[in-house]
Amino acid sequence: MSALKGHPKGLYLIFATSTAERFSYYGMRAIFILFLTQALLFDKEAAASIYGSYTGLVYLTPLIGGYIADKYWGIRRSVFWGAVMMAVGQFLMFMSASTLNNTELAHWLMYGGLGFLILGNGCFKPTVSSLVGQLYEPGDKRLDAAYTIFYMGVNVGSFAAPLICGYLGDTGDPHDFKWGFLAAGIMTLFTVVLFETQKNKYLFSPSGEAIGIIPDAKREKKEDKADHISHPKMDARTKIRNLIIITVLTAVLLAFFGYIFTGDWISVGIFTACIVFPVLILLDGSLTKIERSRIFVIYIVAFFVIFFWAAYEQAGASLTLFASEQTNRDILGWEMPASWFQSFNPLFVVVLAYIMPGVWSFLNKRKMEPSSPTKQAIGLLLLSLGYLFICFGVKDAVPGVKVSMIWLTGLYFIHTMGEIALSPIGLSMVNKLSPLRFASLMMGIWYLSTATANKFAGMLSGLYPEDGKVKTILGFQIATMYDFFMVFVVMSGVASLILFLLSKKLQKMMHGVE
Ligand code: GLN
Numbered sequence: 001m002s003a004l005k006g007h008p009k010g011l012y013l014i015f016a017t018s019t020a021e022r023f024s025y026y027g028m029r030a031i032f033i034l035f036l037t038q039a040l041l042f043d044k045e046a047a048a049s050i051y052g053s054y055t056g057l058v059y060l061t062p063l064i065g066g067y068i069a070d071k072y073w074g075i076r077r078s079v080f081w082g083a084v085m086m087a088v089g090q091f092l093m094f095m096s097a098s099t100l101n102n103t104e105l106a107h108w109l110m111y112g113g114l115g116f117l118i119l120g121n122g123c124f125k126p127t128v129s130s131l132v133g134q135l136y137e138p139g140d141k142r143l144d145a146a147y148t149i150f151y152m153g154v155n156v157g158s159f160a161a162p163l164i165c166g167y168l169g170d171t172g173d174p175h176d177f178k179w180g181f182l183a184a185g186i187m188t189l190f191t192v193v194l195f196e197t198q199k200n201k202y203l204f205s206p207s208g209e210a211i212g213i214i215p216d217a218k219r220e221k222k223e224d225k226a227d228h229i230s231h232p233k234m235d236a237r238t239k240i241r242n243l244i245i246i247t248v249l250t251a252v253l254l255a256f257f258g259y260i261f262t263g264d265w266i267s268v269g270i271f272t273a274c275i276v277f278p279v280l281i282l283l284d285g286s287l288t289k290i291e292r293s294r295i296f297v298i299y300i301v302a303f304f305v306i307f308f309w310a311a312y313e314q315a316g317a318s319l320t321l322f323a324s325e326q327t328n329r330d331i332l333g334w335e336m337p338a339s340w341f342q343s344f345n346p347l348f349v350v351v352l353a354y355i356m357p358g359v360w361s362f363l364n365k366r367k368m369e370p371s372s373p374t375k376q377a378i379g380l381l382l383l384s385l386g387y388l389f390i391c392f393g394v395k396d397a398v399p400g401v402k403v404s405m406i407w408l409t410g411l412y413f414i415h416t417m418g419e420i421a422l423s424p425i426g427l428s429m430v431n432k433l434s435p436l437r438f439a440s441l442m443m444g445i446w447y448l449s450t451a452t453a454n455k456f457a458g459m460l461s462g463l464y465p466e467d468g469k470v471k472t473i474l475g476f477q478i479a480t481m482y483d484f485f486m487v488f489v490v491m492s493g494v495a496s497l498i499l500f501l502l503s504k505k506l507q508k509m510m511h512g513v514e
Contacts (some may be wrong), residue, residue, distance in 0.1 A: 001147045003357030008135045010202040010211075011146055013195070015153035016127060020191040022082065022157030024090055024184040025121070027165030029055070030342070039174035040107060041098055042457045051231055053266040053457045055300050056115050059451035060270055061122025063277055066130075066444030068123070070437060075127045075134070075212035076199055078440070083192045087118030090185035097178035110237070120511060125210075126443035133439070134211045141364075144372075144428045145357035151424035152353035157187075159346035166339065217437040222499030234285030242283045244453030250276050270451050281438065293509045294433040298442060300424065300506060302449040306493040308380050309453030310460060311387070311488040312415060315342060317410065317461035318484070326394075326481065328402040341408060348416035356420050372429040373503040379422025380496035386414035387488040394481040429500065432513045463487065 032054070036047035069078035092113030099106045132150045136143055161184070169180020205211050214222075224230065234242075253272040261267040278299050282292060323329070324338035363369040370378065393407030426446065434442035463471050463478050471478040478484050 003142075003361040004149065004354065007142065007146055007149065008202075008206070009202070010135045010204060011132065011149060013198050013202045014128060014132055014135075014150060017079075017191055017195045018150060018153045018155040020187050020194060021124060021128070022154045023161040023164075024086065024157075024187040024191070025161075026158045027056075027184040027187070028090060028093060028117070028181060029160030030162035030166050030339075031177055034170055034190055035097065035174075035177045035180075039097060039177050040103070040110065048113075048458070052455065054118070054452050055454045056266055056270050057118045059119045059125075059447045059454065060273060061118050062126035062447040063122070063273065063441070063444035065119075065122035065124070066126040066440035066442070069127045069440040070216050071217055073123075073213045075131050076203070076439065077126040078123045079131070079195055079212070080192065082120045082122070082127065082478075083118030083188060085116045086124065087120075087185060087188035087192060089113045089118075089120055090181055090183070090188050092116060093181040094185055097175075097181050100174060111462065118473075118496045122444075126440045126447060129427055129443045130431060130434075130439045131212055133428070134205060135203075137206050138221065138432070140206075141474065143432065144360060144425055147424040147428040147431075148353050148357050148420065150427075151420070152350055154350035155346040155353070157344055159350065161187075162339070165392040216439045220436040231286040238285050245283065246276060246280055246331060249279060267455050270448075270455055274448050274452050277448070281441070281445070282291075286437075287435070290442050292433045293511060294513065295435075295438075295442070297373070297506050297509050298430055298433050298445065300502065301373055301429070301499070302446055303363065304380065304495050304499045305422065305426060305446075306449045306453045306456065307492055308376075308418070309450050310384050310456040311492050312419065313454055313457035314461055314488070315345060315412075315415075317457060318464045319411075321464060322407055322481070326397075326402050327405050327408055329405060336405075341412065344409060344412045345416055345419075348413055349420065352416055352420045352426070371423055371503060371507045372432075372510075373499065373506040375421045375425045376429075377420040377496050377499035377503055379420075379425075380492045380499060382414055382418030382421065384489050384491075384493035384496060386411040387485045387492070389414060389491060391482055391485045397481070433510060456464065460487070 033047050033051045036042045036050060037044060042050065065078060065082060069075055073081070090113070092109050096106045096109035096113060099109065129150075132146055133143060136146060165180040165183050168183055168399045169177045199212075200210070203211050221365045250272065253275055254268060257268040257271045261271075281295065287295070320338055320342065327338070329336040329338065360369055390407045390411045393403050399404050427443070430442050431439070463473060463484055465471065465478055465480055465484055473487060476483070476487075478487065
């Protein structure tokens, strides 16, 4: 695979760092809800709510982490402190699981642990993602392949983690959860050591300069000075105007979302942040017309991507219920655990990430490679097709009889093809379109769509058909599995279609970025 060869060595350091970090993230996540219900004895609803808030907030903080990195810390320092905070978080989880006989203390340690994990991820995730792009010259054709390789690293960790942390922690004895968290903690510590000891050896730009040390905002200023470029400055009046706009907008949104999600302050916060921060960035007076137009492209695509992750993230929720209750998991007399289906996706990612860069470069040579926004639309289309595939499986299913696991396996395979077309290419696109001084912040904005989607996914998962309950969405009744899956076929299908129609216009708005 020639597209996988010839990348800077730094990419493999980022690959390994991300493998270790994602191992700890997904390892902890795999046993977390079981820990809440079986060891800390939360009821199912409370546990689901803590879980949902955690996975939502983890993708909200990259906004803050991205901002701090661009302006003050620089990428290396943010990656380091992010990983350190996550290690503290994992060890607090380990301590929580070790003090089960003191319930109150165990709860406080758990909340403290989550806090550190949320803040740590905020510093780590957007910065490590934008670091990949800095290894290449702007306009380098290998960037999509680079992000796909990075994504492969992410998924090697995601694949191994639930198996190992699940094996150690989920034994049926609540006192064993601590071993799962300890394994996650050790891997985060390994992340810190690996990055700190190797960064000076491998992290260089193509011109041989050490990258990630100076904050990108400062670096851009320096480069602009050398090139005699000056950005417009904001006067005091504009600043006051912006302050008023943002204050009013925040108040209105808080009231609006507060009314919709009564009492669920985390949802209110996430949905409000999703609108306020993007607007705040656009009001920045230093943006040139072209920069603003490119940022708009990121926003529009990120909006559509919400529908991708909301449907995709059913994996941990409704699709796991479906695996457990309605899928025949019998293999030659042995019953495969329902949770194992969650490892199918990262496994498929690793395989497909190996193949896809070659496919794109094959198409590129024939001048047929789709643009980045079109690849996002293809991702959404594949998601819709995955659900359509499973619709065939459940259409004539007799109640009480489980369907073949071919259907769920096929769905995950098709979804993963979509993910590979959408997710790493999306990261690469954000990197190409962001002004340097906002490089990590824009990654934070990109991950914001995952935060919203995680919240949204939980709500949609609540439509899972249950006997004796009538559920409706936009006037449509959800009575069977077929109806339920159709919701996702239509949702991602429509989103894909609109994005396809917009993609020419978006490409124009990218002003020469491919
Ligand atoms: N599996 C990816 C990761 O953990 C997905 C991230 C996302 O954008 N939702 O990095």
